[in-house]
Amino acid sequence: MNRNTIKLMSLIGVVVILCFYTCSNSSDNNEVVKVEQEAPDDEPDTPNDDGDMNATEWNLVFEEEFDTNLDKWNIWSGGAFNNEIQLYRSEQLSLQNGLLTINAQKAMVSGATSPFDATPKNFEYISGRIESKTQFGPSDAESEREYRIISRIKLPNGNGMWPAFWTYADPWPTKGEIDILEARGNQVTGFQSNIFYGTEANMPITKNEDTSKSHELGVNLTSNFHVYELIWKANSLEILFDGLLLHTYNADSKNFVAELFGNKQQIVLNLAVGGGFFEGVNSDGFVNTSSMQVDWVKVYKR
Numbered sequence: 001m002n003r004n005t006i007k008l009m010s011l012i013g014v015v016v017i018l019c020f021y022t023c024s025n026s027s028d029n030n031e032v033v034k035v036e037q038e039a040p041d042d043e044p045d046t047p048n049d050d051g052d053m054n055a056t057e058w059n060l061v062f063e064e065e066f067d068t069n070l071d072k073w074n075i076w077s078g079g080a081f082n083n084e085i086q087l088y089r090s091e092q093l094s095l096q097n098g099l100l101t102i103n104a105q106k107a108m109v110s111g112a113t114s115p116f117d118a119t120p121k122n123f124e125y126i127s128g129r130i131e132s133k134t135q136f137g138p139s140d141a142e143s144e145r146e147y148r149i150i151s152r153i154k155l156p157n158g159n160g161m162w163p164a165f166w167t168y169a170d171p172w173p174t175k176g177e178i179d180i181l182e183a184r185g186n187q188v189t190g191f192q193s194n195i196f197y198g199t200e201a202n203m204p205i206t207k208n209e210d211t212s213k214s215h216e217l218g219v220n221l222t223s224n225f226h227v228y229e230l231i232w233k234a235n236s237l238e239i240l241f242d243g244l245l246l247h248t249y250n251a252d253s254k255n256f257v258a259e260l261f262g263n264k265q266q267i268v269l270n271l272a273v274g275g276g277f278f279e280g281v282n283s284d285g286f287v288n289t290s291s292m293q294v295d296w297v298k299v300y301k302r
Contacts, residue, residue, distance in 0.1 A: 062299035066100040076129035078112035084275035085124040087111040092128035102128040102271040105289040124283055129270030136299050137264040138232055144301045150229040152295035157222035160286025161185025162272040165228055167265035171201040176260040181228040190216040193239045197256040210254040215246045225295055234261045269294055
């Protein structure tokens, strides 16, 4: 046997051994090896519709990271509505480490009934509210037929706390109101969404039994930040939580979703206390202090 034959047979032997080793290990790996996937980022960076490769790209038109100031926002000063018991003032708003914190605390104070009514009124709490200076909403114009309004929020804990992330325009409710999120601080695993509309100022024709929707998540919303989202189209409103679709308001004669289309609304972040959302509940049982934190707000259109 010559040297070339010996080399060839040796090479064949090595190949056979390698094949056996590889096949054996592949079988074992199918049973024990797990492929670790990165947890999905809860920040929706210019997403497309799932499964639609031809979907028009979403365009970012507003972004607030709360890094420096509140120049993009109007700060509410005074009381509000719905029999709420807080006086809104700028001192209850703070920015630190890229977070907006809205602090609510028990304090017997006097102030304007609302920004539109200077009549003095007594309040039991102080808190904060901001509204975007820019208004948003879909229309028939090219590239703005759909809007996405999104925020990453950590909700306050405690009886009497009424955090909200919503949109509206004046004269209310003729331009509509969309409650993306409103929650009760003593019910930490869920939140509600709602719609208001009317043809005359201060006269809603929507009814809560037709428009108010409760969302039970089974997770404590006051322990961590979560992403709350509205997708606003001509004939539907979609409410999402951490990217999961919870409810779709399809336009009908009771919710007036179609009538909202073509209107522009400002974004509101606030922490109310008591009021109609806690109807019949004595404020003596409310917590003395709590806070709502907001990481960011983003608006996309297409």
